[in-house]
Amino acid sequence: MPEGTAPITGQAHTVSPEPLRTPLFNWHQRHGGRIVDFAGWSMPVQYGSIVDEHLAVRRAAGLFDVSHMGRLTVSGPDAAAWLESLMTRRVAGMPRGRVRYTLIASEDTAGGAVRILDDALVAHAPVVPADAPVAGDAAPVLGLVVNASNRERVLAWLRSRLPARGVELVDRTFATAMLAVQGPAAAGIVSGLTGPDAARVAALANYSSTTATLAGVPAVVSRTGYTGEDGYEVVVAAPQATAVCDALLAAGAAKGILPCGLGARDTLRLEAGMPLYGHELLEDSDPFAIGLGLAIDLDGRRFPGSERFRAAAAHTGGPVRVGIAFAGRRAAREGSAVVVSGSECGRVTSGSFIPTLGRAVAMAMIERRYAAPGTAVEVIVRDSSQPGEVVPLPFYRRPKPTAVS
Amino acid sequence: MTAAMRFAKSHEWIRPEADGTATVGISAYAVEALTDLVFMQLPKVGSRVEAGQSFGEIESVKAVSDLYAPVSGEVVAVNATLPERLETLGKDPYGEGWIVRIRPDDPAAVDTLLDRAAYDALVASTPH
Numbered sequence: 001m002p003e004g005t006a007p008i009t010g011q012a013h014t015v016s017p018e019p020l021r022t023p024l025f026n027w028h029q030r031h032g033g034r035i036v037d038f039a040g041w042s043m044p045v046q047y048g049s050i051v052d053e054h055l056a057v058r059r060a061a062g063l064f065d066v067s068h069m070g071r072l073t074v075s076g077p078d079a080a081a082w083l084e085s086l087m088t089r090r091v092a093g094m095p096r097g098r099v100r101y102t103l104i105a106s107e108d109t110a111g112g113a114v115r116i117l118d119d120a121l122v123a124h125a126p127v128v129p130a131d132a133p134v135a136g137d138a139a140p141v142l143g144l145v146v147n148a149s150n151r152e153r154v155l156a157w158l159r160s161r162l163p164a165r166g167v168e169l170v171d172r173t174f175a176t177a178m179l180a181v182q183g184p185a186a187a188g189i190v191s192g193l194t195g196p197d198a199a200r201v202a203a204l205a206n207y208s209s210t211t212a213t214l215a216g217v218p219a220v221v222s223r224t225g226y227t228g229e230d231g232y233e234v235v236v237a238a239p240q241a242t243a244v245c246d247a248l249l250a251a252g253a254a255k256g257i258l259p260c261g262l263g264a265r266d267t268l269r270l271e272a273g274m275p276l277y278g279h280e281l282l283e284d285s286d287p288f289a290i291g292l293g294l295a296i297d298l299d300g301r302r303f304p305g306s307e308r309f310r311a312a313a314a315h316t317g318g319p320v321r322v323g324i325a326f327a328g329r330r331a332a333r334e335g336s337a338v339v340v341s342g343s344e345c346g347r348v349t350s351g352s353f354i355p356t357l358g359r360a361v362a363m364a365m366i367e368r369r370y371a372a373p374g375t376a377v378e379v380i381v382r383d384s385s386q387p388g389e390v391v392p393l394p395f396y397r398r399p400k401p402t403a404v405s
Numbered sequence: 406m407t408a409a410m411r412f413a414k415s416h417e418w419i420r421p422e423a424d425g426t427a428t429v430g431i432s433a434y435a436v437e438a439l440t441d442l443v444f445m446q447l448p449k450v451g452s453r454v455e456a457g458q459s460f461g462e463i464e465s466v467k468a469v470s471d472l473y474a475p476v477s478g479e480v481v482a483v484n485a486t487l488p489e490r491l492e493t494l495g496k497d498p499y500g501e502g503w504i505v506r507i508r509p510d511d512p513a514a515v516d517t518l519l520d521r522a523a524y525d526a527l528v529a530s531t532p533h
Binding site: 045046048049050051263267328329330331333352353355360382384 | 440441443444446462464465466467469
C-alpha cells in the first residue's frame with residue numbers, strides 16, 4: 001500500500017502557494033468529494049466510485065464542477081478582429097451564439113519559437129452572464145474558455161498583444177462558476193430548470209451558446225462538453241453556484257444523476273478519444289499528427305504559428321496519435337513505451353482502465369508506419385509487457401449523436 | 406477476524422495461523438480508499454518477501470499502488486483467483502479477500518506491528 005502522498009488517502013500534494021478553491025469547494029466536501037490538487041486548484045477527483053460516476057454519464061447524467069477552467073471575456077469594437085488575429089481558427093465571422101474549438105499559439109517577435117499555449121473554446125457570445133451585451137449595443141462580446149493549467153500564461157500572452165484601445169480583455173474566472181451537466185439525460189435536466197427558456201435551451205445546437213435563466217438565476221448555457229456525451233456547460237455568478245448545483249442535482253435525482261469528479265472526467269474524455277493539453281497536445285506538437293487539423297485554418301491567414309503549421313501540414317512523416325486497446329485490464333500510463341517487433345516506436349500519452357469497455361486502453365504517439373488499425377503492439381507497463389492492438393479512435397462513440405454544427 | 410491480527414502502517418494486515426504461517430491482506434480502509442480496483446499482481450509461491458518491500462501491486466482506475474510485506478518470509482500460498490474477483494476485497498477483506506500466506510522468518514516480528522486499536526487510531530488521524 002502506498003505511503004505519504006500516494007492515492008490511497010486521496011490527499012493533495014502539498015504545494016505552495018495554497019491551491020485555489022472554486023465557489024463549490026464546500027459543496028464538494030459536503031458531498032464526500034475527495035479533494036486533490038489539480039493545476040493549482042483544490043478539486044474533487046471523485047465522490048464515490050469513478051466507475052459509477054463514469055457510467056452515470058454514459059447512461060444518465062453527471063454533474064461536474066469545471067470552475068477551475070479559465071473564463072475570459074473579450075469585448076469592444078475591435079474584439080472579433082483582434083481575437084481572429086491570434087487564434088488558429090477563424091473566429092471573426094462566427095454567427096452570434098456559435099462556439100468553436102481552436103488552438104492558441106504564441107510566437108516571439110523574431111517570428112520564430114512558436115509554442116502552442118493551449119486549446120480553447122471561443123464563443124461569439126458572453127462567457128459569463130454579466131457580460132451579456134446591452135440591448136442596442138452593436139459591439140461584439142466574445143468568450144474564451146481555457147485550461148486551468150494554462151490560464152495565466154494565455155492571459156499574459158493575450159495581454160501582451162492588446163492594442164491601446166478598441167479591445168477589452170477581462171478574466172472572469174474568479175467571479176463565476178462553471179458546471180458541466182453531461183449525459184443522455186442532461187438536456188431534460190438543464191432545460192427543465194430554465195422555465196420560459198426551456199424550448200430554446202433544449203433545442204440548442206451542439207457548439208452553440210445562449211443566455212437563459214437557470215434555476216432562477218442568469219446563466220450562460222452552452223451545448224458543449226468533454227465527455228463524448230450530449231450535454232451542457234453552464235456559467236453562473238459565483239455566489240449562486242451552490243444553489244444552482246443543488247437544483248441540478250435535485251432535478252436529475254430521479255434520472256440517476258451523480259456528482260462527478262476529475263477522475264471520471266479523465267476516463268470519459270479518454271474513452272471518447274479527446275486530446276488533453278499537457279498529454280496528447282504539447283507546446284511543440286504537430287496538430288495534424290494529433291488529429292487536430294480541424295483546429296487550424298491556414299486558408300489565406302497569418303497568425304502566431306501559422307508558418308510552422310503550414311510547414312507541418314505539408315510534411316507528413318512524424319509520429320501520429322493512435323488508440324491502443326489491451327487484452328487485459330492492466331493500464332499503461334503516460335510515458336509507457338510502445339514496442340513493435342522488439343523496437344520502441346512511440347510512447348503512451350494517456351492510459352487507463354475504461355469502464356464502458358471494461359478493459360484498459362491508451363492513446364499514444366507512435367511511428368506512422370505502425371499506426372494502421374490491427375497492428376499488434378506491446379506496451380511496457382512497469383516490469384511487464386502488455387499485448388495490445390492499434391484501434392481507431394474514439395474507443396467509444398455515443399449511440400445516437402445529435403446534429404453536429 | 407482474530408485478536409491476534411496486526412496491521413502495518415501501509416495498510417496491510419497479517420494474521421498468524423496455527424501452522425506457523427501468516428495470512429496477509431489489505432485493510433477495509435485501504436480497499437475503501439483505493440476504490441475501483443481493476444488489477445492485482447501477486448507474487449509466486451516460493452518467492453521471498455522482505456519487510457517493507459513491495460511484493461505485488463494493486464491498481465485502481467486512477468493509480469497503481471504497491472503491496473508491502475509486513476514482515477520478511479517466504480510465500481507459501483497465494484489467493485490465485487482473487488485478481489479475477491477483486492470485488493471480494495470489498496466484501497470480505499479479512500476473510501475471502503486474503504492475498505498471500507507467508508512463512509515469517511521470525512514469527513515474533515508480527516508482534517512489533519500495530520494492533521487493531523493502534524491501527525484504528527492511525528486511520529482516524531488520517532485526513533480524508
